[in-house]
Amino acid sequence: MSNQMSSQRQMRFSELIRSLISECLLVEDFYNFNFETTSITISYVKMSKDLRIANIYLMPLGGENKIKIVKALNEQKYIFQKFLSRAKLNSKFTPKINFYLDDSFDEAEKIEKLLLNKNVSRDLDG
Numbered sequence: 001m002s003n004q005m006s007s008q009r010q011m012r013f014s015e016l017i018r019s020l021i022s023e024c025l026l027v028e029d030f031y032n033f034n035f036e037t038t039s040i041t042i043s044y045v046k047m048s049k050d051l052r053i054a055n056i057y058l059m060p061l062g063g064e065n066k067i068k069i070v071k072a073l074n075e076q077k078y079i080f081q082k083f084l085s086r087a088k089l090n091s092k093f094t095p096k097i098n099f100y101l102d103d104s105f106d107e108a109e110k111i112e113k114l115l116l117n118k119n120v121s122r123d124l125d126g
Helices: 002-027 066-075 078-084 104-116 116-124
Strands: 038-045 053-060 096-101
Touching: 002 038, 002 053, 002 078, 053 066, 066 078, 066 096, 078 096, 104 116
Parallel strands: 053 096
Antiparallel strands: 038 053
């Protein structure tokens, strides 16, 4: 029972962090970035059990410069930390954040291509 409660809490908190990070990308001034922050999608946030670490998975629109963008966001994560600390999270502490590339879109595309393959579709029909 308590395990299920904590996962529910983690999910609620991760959704809150996701929306705050998205808002931060829109409203904060990232003057030293040479890419548009409004074209970044925050796919999901995975919280640690103690809610002290937030792993944020993202994908830039069109997948352009994805490695460079993740690196730049991780270098500037103090901006997001400050934004979260001002957000009054109803938590004892502000979670430490790490940005990662969400490769689930690429995986889905790979699977779709496999399913469209003639040999695979023949095996699925038979």
